[in-house]
Amino acid sequence: MNFDNTDHTLDAIGLRCPEPVMMIRGKVRKMQEGETLLILADDPSTTRDIPSFCEFMDHTLVAKKVDSVPYRYLVKKGK
Numbered sequence: 001m002n003f004d005n006t007d008h009t010l011d012a013i014g015l016r017c018p019e020p021v022m023m024i025r026g027k028v029r030k031m032q033e034g035e036t037l038l039i040l041a042d043d044p045s046t047t048r049d050i051p052s053f054c055e056f057m058d059h060t061l062v063a064k065k066v067d068s069v070p071y072r073y074l075v076k077k078g079k
Contacts, residue, residue, distance in 0.1 A: 003063070003072050007035040013070055017045040021053050024075070028059065031077045036062065039073040046071055 010027050012020035020041050027037060039050065047066050050073050054061040058078040065072040 003038050003065070003074055006038040006074065007031070008037045010037060010039045012039060012041040012043070012046070014042065016043050017049060020046050021049050024050070024053060025057075028057070028075070028077055033077055033079055035077050037075045037077070039075065040070045041073070042069045042071065046073070050075070 008027060008031060010023060012023055015023070020039070020043055024037070024039060031037065039046075041050075051061050051064070053059070054075055060076040060078060062074040062076050064074070
């Protein structure tokens with residue numbers, strides 16, 4: 001998956017739960033439906049929290065790369 005062509009980027013490296021998800025929520029609120037957000041994180045809890053956030057908020061987790069740090073997530077804003 002190509003993480004280079006995204007509409008927005010959020011650097012959550014160094015932040016610990018619940019800060020990354022709180023920042024993602026704030027950023028996604030300002031985005032338009034269908035826009036994408038690349039999230040960079042190093043907190044292991046994001047591997048669980050970000051997919052759960054997407055499911056709960058009806059966003060799409062387009063891709064994730066969690067085999068090395070920083071973890072990368074590509075989220076597409078839903079309705």
